[in-house]
Amino acid sequence: TRKVRRNFVAEKYAVLIDALYGGRASQYIETQVSYEDGRTNKVAAELRIEDAETFPPGAVKQAA
Structure with a gap:
């Protein structure tokens, strides 16, 4: 059904959720990626975590 399972997401992203x-x-995070041709590789990065400002619906006006 291609549904995302909560346990899978919680395990895969536990480091980020804790952060x-x-x-x-x-x-810092490392993860393994799989390409369509069957190759795999590791990707590593230091991710910056910032607060996002939220606005109520309709509060942001689009620039003309």
Whole structure:
């Protein structure tokens, strides 16, 4: 059914979830990626975590 399973997401992104709820400014992460041709590789990065400003619906005017 291609549904995203909560347990899978929680396990795969546990490091990021902990960083978000832990109030960290950044988090190092490594993950394995699979390409359509069957190759795999690792991707690593230091991710910056920032607060996002939210607006109520209709509050943001589009620039002309």
